[in-house]
Amino acid sequence: MNKLFYPAVFHKAEEGGFWISFPDFPECLTEGDDMQEAYEMAVEALGLVLTGRAEEKEEIPKPTEVDQITVDNGVLVIVEFDMMEYQRKHNSRAVKKTLSIPEWLNDAAIKAGVNFSQVLQEALMEKVK
Template identity: 65%
Template sequence: MNKLFYPAVFHWAEEGGFWVSFPDLPECLTQGDDMAQAYEMAVDALGLCLVSKEQNKEPLPKPSEPDKVSVEDGFLVVVEFDMLAYKKRANPRAVKKTLTIPGWLDEEATAKGVNFSQVLQEALIEKLRA
């Protein structure tokens, strides 16, 4: 569930550019001076909203089917959000963990110059993708 897709309605702004709303997240609004900036801002706004819900232990709303979204004064754009990539960008701090492995494994890995932190990170990322 790392990649999420939510429909957004892009509205033309009177002063130029676009303002963006999400039917499934009425509290999530943003704007941009042009289409590219409005889309970028929509991704960021969606991320802030979804991460906030997750942190508050609120369920994430199920995205509406695009053909079920009513668009009166704009046009529909499906916005892609990568939760894992966002979390990496938003919280890159390192956290120290203590772990236990068999002595023989430690000796073999140390002899081969294995970077334990890197191996653990790669394994965890792979496990989370599954």
């Protein structure tokens, strides 16, 4: 569940800009002064609702097929959401981990000036992609 794509409806606001709704998430509404800001706000709003539901262990619905959505007053836009990027941006608090490695490997790594935390982070990032 790294990249998700959900339909959103961008409505022209009377006072200018756009307000955005998501057919799959009726509680998710946002707005922006122009198309770029509206899209960026839509990504953030979608991130909040998806991570909120995940934290509460609520169901995350499959995106509705675009041909199943009727848009009377607005434009249908597909919003891309990258869960890993969102977590990287909003949840980068360091967490201490204890681990064990062979003594010879520890000695060799120290001698080589290896940054253990960096190596572990890089290896984990490669593993979870």
